[in-house]
Each structure stands twice: as C-alpha cells, then as structure tokens.
Amino acid sequence: MTRKYIDCREVPSDMNCSVALSADSDDELLEAAVQHAVSVHKHADSPELRSQLKTFFHDGTPPADAPRKA
Incomplete structure (x- = not known):
C-alpha cells in the first residue's frame, strides 16, 4: 500500500x-483534508471542494522542504 499526501x-x-497531511488511503486523506480546509481555511464542504482537493494528492510522504508553488 502506497502512502498518500496533500x-x-x-x-x-x-x-x-x-500543513501537510498523509494517510494510507485516498478516502482517509480526503476526509482529513476536507476537515482541514473547512476548519482552518473556512471553505464549505462541497463536491467541488472534494474534487479539487483530490487533484493535489501525491503518492509517498510530504517533502521536508517546501515544494514549489503551482
């Protein structure tokens, strides 16, 4: 099983x-990412938010150094 992160x-x-979050499954990572987006960034939980968050998922673990911004 490959670890996932956002x-x-x-x-x-x-x-x-x-903040960087990681989990062993897409579903677990998505739930954690949605909770973070809603509570910290004040986004509304919606299908659009969930879809957008999934585009930022990566295999592995987050790098120690800040990645380049998109």
Whole structure:
C-alpha cells in the first residue's frame, strides 16, 4: 500500500499554510483534508471542494522542504 499526501504549501493562499497531511488511503486523506480546509481555511464542504482537493494528492510522504508553488 502506497502512502498518500496533500501539502498546503503547494496551494496558493493568503495564509501561507504549512500543513501537510498523509494517510494510507485516498478516502482517509480526503476526509482529513476536507476537515482541514473547512476548519482552518473556512471553505464549505462541497463536491467541488472534494474534487479539487483530490487533484493535489501525491503518492509517498510530504517533502521536508517546501515544494514549489503551482
């Protein structure tokens, strides 16, 4: 099983959030990412948000250094 991650440092924002989340499955990672997006970034949970978050998923674990922004 390949670990998955999402890294807020890749997403442009005014907050310059440095949180990275990882999990063993897409479903688990998506739920954690949605909770973070709603509680910290004040997004509304929606199918569009969930779809957008999935585009930032990567295999492996987050790098220690900040990735380049998209």
